[in-house]
Amino acid sequence: MTPTLQLFLVVSATLFSIGLLAALSRRHAIFILIGIELMLAAANLNFIAFWRFGPQPQPPTGVMIAIFSIAIAAAEAVVGLAMVIAVYRHYRTTNVDQLDQLKG
Amino acid sequence: MNSAAFVVIAILTLAAALAAASLPKLIHAALSFAVAFIGIAAFFFLLGAEFVGLVQVFVYVGAVAVLIVFTILLTRRDVQDTGKPNRGGAIIAIAVFGGLLWAILKTSALSIAAPQIEALTVKRIGGVLMTDYVWPLQCVGVLLTAALIGALILVMEDRNEG
Amino acid sequence: MSGSLDQIFIRIKQLLLAPVAGAPDWLMQITSALINIFALLGIFLTLFALISVLERKILGRMQNRYGPNRVGPFGLFQPVADGIKMLIKEDIVPARADKVVHFLAPILIAATAILALGVIPYGRNMTPFSIDGGILFFFAVGSTTELAVFMAGWGSNNKFSMLGAMRAIAQMISYELPLIITTFPVVMVVGALSPDAIVAAQNGYWFGVVPHWFVTTPWGAAAFILFFVSGLVESNRTPFDVPEGESEIVAGHMTEYSGFKYATFFMAEYIGMFAISGLAVTLFLGGWHAPIRGLEFIPSYVWFFVKLSILLFIYIWARGTLPRTRIDQIMNFAWKFMLPMAFTCIIAAAVWHYAGRGVAGWFWSLAVLGVVYIALSILLDTRKKFATRTYRFAE
Secondary structure (H helix, E strand, O other): OOOOHHHHHHHHHHHHHHHHHHHHHOOEHHHHHHHHHHHHHHHHHHHHHHHHHOOOOOOOHHHHHHHHHHHHHHHHHHHHHHHHHHHHHHHOOOEHHHOOOOOO | OOHHHHHHHHHHHHHHHHHHHHOOEHHHHHHHHHHHHHHHHHHHHHOOOHHHHHHHHHHHHHHHHHHHHHHHHHOHHHOEOOOOOOHHHHHHHHHHHHHHHHHHHHOHHHOOOOOOOOOOOHHHHHHHHHHOOHHHHHHHHHHHHHHHHHHHHHHOOOOOOO | OHHHHHOHHHHHHHHHHHHHOOOOHHHHHHHHHHHHHHHHHHHHHHHHHHHHHHHHHHHHHHOOOOOOOOOOHHHOOHHHHHHHHHHHOOOOOOOOOOHHHHHHHHHHHHHHHHHHHHHOOOOOOOOOOOOOOHHHHHHHHHHOHHHHHHHHHHHOOOHHHHHHHHHHHHHHHHHHHHHHHOOHHHHHHHOOOOHHHHHHOOOOEEOOOEEOOHHHOHHHHHHHHHHHHHHHHHOOOOOOOHHHOHHHHOOHHHOOOOOHHHHHHHHHHHHHHHHHHHHHHHHOOOOOOOOOHHHOOOOHHHHHHHHHHHHHHHHHHHHHHOOOOOHHHHHHHHHHHHHHHHHHHHHHHHHHHHOOOOHHHHHHHHHHHHHHHHHHHHHOOOOOOOOOOOOOOOO
């Protein structure tokens, strides 16, 4: 049984929903970031799988999108974590349920 | 493509991702997050995109995971995520998973085997980056610089003001 | 005759693979990979044992004393005694340490160090795992070391360990940038990320005498020096061993480890040293090529190990000679000096290439490097300007 495209897509859908679970059901800000990164990685896996199984020969568009997506995800993780640190310094908590006021 | 390798990597990645989403202690979750990303990089290797797999290990495990553990260290009061898990979140995640699974299994055009492919060399990726994708490359450079400066400003402590 | 001596290890491996010749493809691949792995492990663990005693003897000689000379001829069986001692020591784990993380940290750090050894070409056709993006693999695996260091510091539940781990990670991350950027000129000039292609591009001789190694060009020499210094820092060796300075922070992130786990950390540090020296030989010193046309009959792996040994001797020499630098001096050096010089090496390599790769190119790239170096020396001058001293006496 060689892995078909469906199998790869099922794996990436599972990863996506696990990331969604982490992002929606945890209260710590860093857990939410972990969930978001998992979702982005699942989407990357989708792109590469479709590139691989697509009609050949084709330009490496899927690979390029995945490379750029990894770079952008890294930038977003950096800024997100910087915000978590800044919020912690101000409010002494990372529990997103307690960050519900706009007043500083 | 090797199906035994696929099964092993799939089990490893999904188990690590599940651990990252559900372990109570943050450090264990962050470390399983790193293992999950190594698993995804192994998937990329299996799919023939070795450069992306190496970039993934480099960026995610070497940089993002280290950032996450540093942030856990600097925000030390809540290393455990206490409190009851959010039932609504779990239901939404399972619903999304069900919807995606139904869509994938319904589309019969997706049950194809892997065609033969010429190996994607780093030289070809470099060539494509510099010709077709040169503007996105410059934009990503500007974006990373902006993110770097922004993150520094966010965490820089206020020097003596007044 | 020289050809067959050169390829003798390839012949041995083919002999070993002959019994499984009829087996399916995946079995042959796995057997071949396993033979490579065992050969690599055997050679480098023996080298590690040898270096651990040779280092102590060389350091001793530099300090005007003998090193260990009791166990075996000239003390060369000392690693056996050390190994037995490490194995029979009691393995103490702190009561409130995080057991899983504490256990996995030395394993991960040793695993990443040994993985990095797999892409270096040790001789003609003798790269264990030839990947198209070999240099990227090396650095990707090397950057995972930081996570393992953090795990060691965190898992010990000890403030000294945590502080040592933070210092070690700060140092390693800062110096990863010059380490990687100094490989860019080489990759640019060769046009490939594969170590085999990089070694093959250093073939031949200029004017029949000077070998084509990248260290003979000005940008290559500057990049080699920067790469070597960054390698010193990455392996936490003196003069940059703040994370393990015994007089400051006990043993840094390795404080709470005893017995075999400590030996694993020690081994990982040395194997990291081997890996970085191996990569420096591959990138700048011509890999397994001979330096003079007349000496090409000596097998390629002998040349690789000779060059590797010279670099390791320089590592040990630096340890015996230089004092430890402060952590803020280390950081300043990385960000203010090494990073601009590394970028200049890229520009100098481009200048060398476009000025024709000949004597004119040599002089122009040397000029670029010289201008930036002098500018940096003037800008970063840290000699304090003292005011004239005033004396006040009791009246």
